[in-house]
Amino acid sequence: MSTIAAPSDATGTASNLRRLYFVRFAFAIVWALVMFTMASKLDRLRSVQP
Numbered sequence: 001m002s003t004i005a006a007p008s009d010a011t012g013t014a015s016n017l018r019r020l021y022f023v024r025f026a027f028a029i030v031w032a033l034v035m036f037t038m039a040s041k042l043d044r045l046r047s048v049q050p
Contacts, residue, residue: 035042
């Protein structure tokens with residue numbers, strides 16, 4: 001039997017992608033929280049425009 005091991009480059013890339021996905025997820029959560037807290041102010045700005 002032979003075993004095929006993933007090259008070290010592949011594990012580094014997977015680690016970097018995992019970190020990127022976590023950062024994107026955290027950014028999306030922060031963005032959603034800001035939008036929910038600012039929703040009333042954004043609505044007022046929209047009603048002021050002609």
